[in-house]
Amino acid sequence: MTAFRPESGPPSATLIQDLWSTLGRLESALAAISDALCITNDEHLVLWCNQQFEELVSASRLTLLGKPIEDLIQRLPFEDRRIDLRATLQKHANAGSMDMLMSKEPISALRIEWSYVSGEKPPSTIFTFRDISDQVTLEELRTQQIELISDETRFAMTSALCPITGMKMRPSLLRDIETTLTEEAGRLRALLLFNIRAFRLINDRHGYATGDELLAEVARRLKQAIRSGDQVGRMGGGQFAVFAKLSDIEELSAITHRMKVAVESTPFLPTNTQAVVELNPRLDAGSAAIRGGQSSAQGLLRAAEMALDRIQHGAPISQLADSESGRDELRDELAISCAVDHCLQHNLIPIALQPMVILETGQLYGFEALARPVTSEGAPIPVHRFLALSERLGLMDQVGELLIRSTFDVFRQAQLAHEGMRLSLNLSPSQFAHSGIADRLVTIAQQFKMPLDLLTVEITETALVADESLLSDEITQLREHGVSVLLDDFGTGFSSLNWIFNVPTDGIKIDRSYTAAVADPRRRLIMASLATLCRDLGLDAVVEGIETEEQRALLQELGFRKGQGYLFGKPMSLEEISTSGSQPR
Numbered sequence: 019m020t021a022f023r024p025e026s027g028p029p030s031a032t033l034i035q036d037l038w039s040t041l042g043r044l045e046s047a048l049a050a051i052s053d054a055l056c057i058t059n060d061e062h063l064v065l066w067c068n069q070q071f072e073e074l075v076s077a078s079r080l081t082l083l084g085k086p087i088e089d090l091i092q093r094l095p096f097e098d099r100r101i102d103l104r105a106t107l108q109k110h111a112n113a114g115s116m117d118m119l120m121s122k123e124p125i126s127a128l129r130i131e132w133s134y135v136s137g138e139k140p141p142s143t144i145f146t147f148r149d150i151s152d153q154v155t156l157e158e159l160r161t162q163q164i165e166l167i168s169d170e171t172r173f174a175m176t177s178a179l180c181p182i183t184g185m186k187m188r189p190s191l192l193r194d195i196e197t198t199l200t201e202e203a204g205r206l207r208a209l210l211l212f213n214i215r216a217f218r219l220i221n222d223r224h225g226y227a228t229g230d231e232l233l234a235e236v237a238r239r240l241k242q243a244i245r246s247g248d249q250v251g252r253m254g255g256g257q258f259a260v261f262a263k264l265s266d267i268e269e270l271s272a273i274t275h276r277m278k279v280a281v282e283s284t285p286f287l288p289t290n291t292q293a294v295v296e297l298n299p300r301l302d303a304g305s306a307a308i309r310g311g312q313s314s315a316q317g318l319l320r321a322a323e324m325a326l327d328r329i330q331h332g333a334p335i336s337q338l339a340d341s342e343s344g345r346d347e348l349r350d351e352l353a354i355s356c357a358v359d360h361c362l363q364h365n366l367i368p369i370a371l372q373p374m375v376i377l378e379t380g381q382l383y384g385f386e387a388l389a390r391p392v393t394s395e396g397a398p399i400p401v402h403r404f405l406a407l408s409e410r411l412g413l414m415d416q417v418g419e420l421l422i423r424s425t426f427d428v429f430r431q432a433q434l435a436h437e438g439m440r441l442s443l444n445l446s447p448s449q450f451a452h453s454g455i456a457d458r459l460v461t462i463a464q465q466f467k468m469p470l471d472l473l474t475v476e477i478t479e480t481a482l483v484a485d486e487s488l489l490s491d492e493i494t495q496l497r498e499h500g501v502s503v504l505l506d507d508f509g510t511g512f513s514s515l516n517w518i519f520n521v522p523t524d525g526i527k528i529d530r531s532y533t534a535a536v537a538d539p540r541r542r543l544i545m546a547s548l549a550t551l552c553r554d555l556g557l558d559a560v561v562e563g564i565e566t567e568e569q570r571a572l573l574q575e576l577g578f579r580k581g582q583g584y585l586f587g588k589p590m591s592l593e594e595i596s597t598s599g600s601q602p603r
Contacts, residue, residue, distance in 0.1 A: 530563025
């Protein structure tokens with residue numbers, strides 16, 4: 019039986035290509051519209067948006083998809099309040115608009131329009147955001163009351179309190195500051211600004227509900243830390259302000275330190291995440307002080323903001339006027355965040371191994387494992403930035419364990435344990451922040467059949483400072499399993515010698531800064547004393563950063579036996595080790 023065929027067959031390849039081309043032109047046309055556009059489903063979850071909407075809410079499209087439109091709009095900087103869009107949409111479900119005041123000086127207003135498209139399956143709503151600043155005057159905004167304000171929003175506006183933290187918002191706090199400066203002429207006052215690091219990335223990664231929880235927790239800790247008579251408020255985003263009275267200017271640093279300690283000393287566990295996430299809030303701080311009557315609240319705020327910019331960017335104020343540097347830094351952090359995601363998704367962090375040798379003979383005895391993360395374009399990422407961002411995002415536990423697993427995996431594939439080679443592994447301070455790292459490390463080593471008597475763990479003084487008693491317990495457990503422990507970057511801290519006697523380590527790794535200056539007679543005298551001290555105490559000593567034959571000869575003469583550096587070999591990937599063998603160049 020012959021199957022029926024319609025006169026016009028299935029779409030040809032050309033027709034399909036034309037369809038894709040048309041869709042592409044439609045996407046380009048929508049993206050080119052000057053208004054910010056957003057399409058949501060019937061539950062008001064974002065399905066699509068153009069670039070203008072991304073810029074409006076300061077987030078990328080990928081992080082916006084699936085987010086409630088109400089939550090996104092509520093974070094726009096409307097004057098004095100948070101918009102109750104959810105109630106407005108329920109009241110005007112099919113279509114509506116509202117004109118909202120963004121700021122009074124200069125005048126800035128935004129019109130939000132929405133239209134329900136019921137003919138589609140599933141139905142959707144189209145939102146348009148249009149700048150109408152040039153269409154209105156401040157007097158019109160005041161007299162015509164073009165803002166659509168619900169009863170709840172009116173209350174929030176009247177009270178001028180942040181609905182998330184319960185704190186005064188920026189306009190209300192500035193009014194109080196202005197009043198105080200006027201009434202207390204001659205008295206010393208300070209404004210301290212505190213900005214939560216990576217707050218936008220935390221919102222993008224864990225959701226705005228988690229971001230709100232973090233804001234509320236930081237606010238609670240700041241409230242507990244302020245003194246009687248001082249004021250605290252939320253300036254917007256992840257920024258808070260403390261308006262404090264001072265007896266003298268030296269008191270300013272003590273107040274800043276107390277606030278940072280109050281916020282940063284304890285991890286925070288949000289409840290709005292599916293997985294257990296531990297966030298470690300970190301604050302950047304900038305401050306300015308004046309005597310009452312010398313400046314306005316706005317002037318004091320500008321001075322504090324410039325101080326905060328210098329702290330955050332490490333650049334002169336003149337350079338900060340160019341916002342390109344700020345955008346570059348944000349792009350870098352987003353690229354690192356994507357790299358962290360990629361590593362966790364693929365269960366792998368790139369690892370390189372650098373040879374460690376006996377100085378006298380050049381004989382190879384082991385390798386130090388070094389993380390070598392890269393961006394999606396293949397650009398190298400400084401390890402300290404990769405780890406710092408992982409910690410701020412609450413991912414250090416996962417990243418830390420992945421570093422250990424990736425290291426053992428590379429060492430096993432290179433079959434270096436069969437040759438009797440040692441493996442030296444760095445553990446970050448945050449990995450020692452909680453008990454159990456020793457048991458976890460031993461368990462993972464056994465899974466990868468890594469001989470514990472060939473394993474060395476390197477720790478820094480930063481880890482020692484965190485909790486000496488906890489660290490001593492963990493180190494003792496590692497050594498009982500046959501793992502050696504070295505104090506890394508020795509000589510760069512304030513009390514390195516104390517740790518030799520207080521913490522049960524097996525030796526030290528002398529920082530490369532000493533190696534670079536070993537020709538200096540004074541530095542050479544210090545190095546000779548360290549070599550003698552280690553020999554007399556039965557401690558191992560490894561010298562880092564050896565790059566010339568002259569340095570090696572001097573170090574041998576001083577009594578050092580082990581070292582590493584570019585003279586013996588650069589860090590090598592697994593492929594390079596497999597190709598050239600494990601012997602150093």
